[in-house]
Ligand SMILES: [Zn+2]
């Protein structure tokens with residue numbers, strides 16, 4: 001059996017204790033005719049891995065089993081294909097979103113919302129994850145990546161990019177619609193750009209001046225510091241911009257969600273792309289609160305197309321695979337401007 005290097009998690013623990021260990025594990029092999037084998041070129045480091053590794057999400061069943069190889073935004077080269085594969089040939093490049101597989105038979109799958117499938121398999125929640133050198137996937141759940149796209153650029157599109165794209169779509173974007181984006185990190189900086197593509201007027205909110213500068217540079221009409229004092233924040237916002245037409249929340253903090261709800265006009269829309277306790281809201285203001293989760297294979301194709309055509313920017317910082325603990329620690333300490341990417 002061929003081996004591959006992988007960063008393996010055997011027990012949930014604080015990232016400071018370096019819980020991911022570089023280990024030789026069995027290399028994945030093609031087991032079904034519709035599978036392709038990818039040699040991984042890059043895998044993004046997503047904030048959700050930090051929660052999973054540190055055990056914050058054990059009560060919602062993440063990770064479902066140990067040991068696990070984390071990592072769910074992967075780009076690589078096709079090095080082998082199964083007998084039944086028609087979409088890819090050896091030498092092509094492909095990427096995988098967190099959705100490694102779905103049943104393709106249920107109502108969600110038939111409606112093109114396969115990311116809601118009850119029997120989906122999530123990349124990085126078993127030994128099949130991206131913090132390694134090889135991975136297999138069925139061709140229907142892999143998306144082509146153009147030859148011209150750098151691996152460290154393309155990898156973050158497969159979770160951060162698609163999450164941002166779908167959240168912006170969920171906010172019903174229109175020309176000059178005033179959309180507030182709360183949280184400008186790996187996902188938020190992409191959302192600013194997708195909203196810009198739709199000609200929205202984007203106002204970015206963050207605690208970090210660095211992130212605010214990034215948002216401005218990427219086309220936000222304004223970028224305002226998120227203030228702990230909600231009243232002060234809301235009155236500053238109102239003074240400068242009035243109320244928002246819609247808000248998108250990426251920052252995983254209930255207080256931010258509460259503030260976002262209060263920033264939006266009556267009848268407005270709040271898109272929540274994070275996990276947390278949802279704050280109370282006033283029915284008579286007719287606001288709509290909408291959840292969002294990654295996106296479909298079709299959405300992923302759109303993300304690649306838009307990023308390729310419009311040259312959207314993906315801010316990354318690369319690390320060798322064996323430095324996964326370091327990359328996650330930096331993410332925890334807000335020392336990464338947008339997206340960390342591991343290069344095996
Ligand atoms: Zn992710």
Ligand SMILES: [Zn+2]
Pocket residue numbers: 102103104105106107108109114117118119
């Ligand atoms: Zn299904």
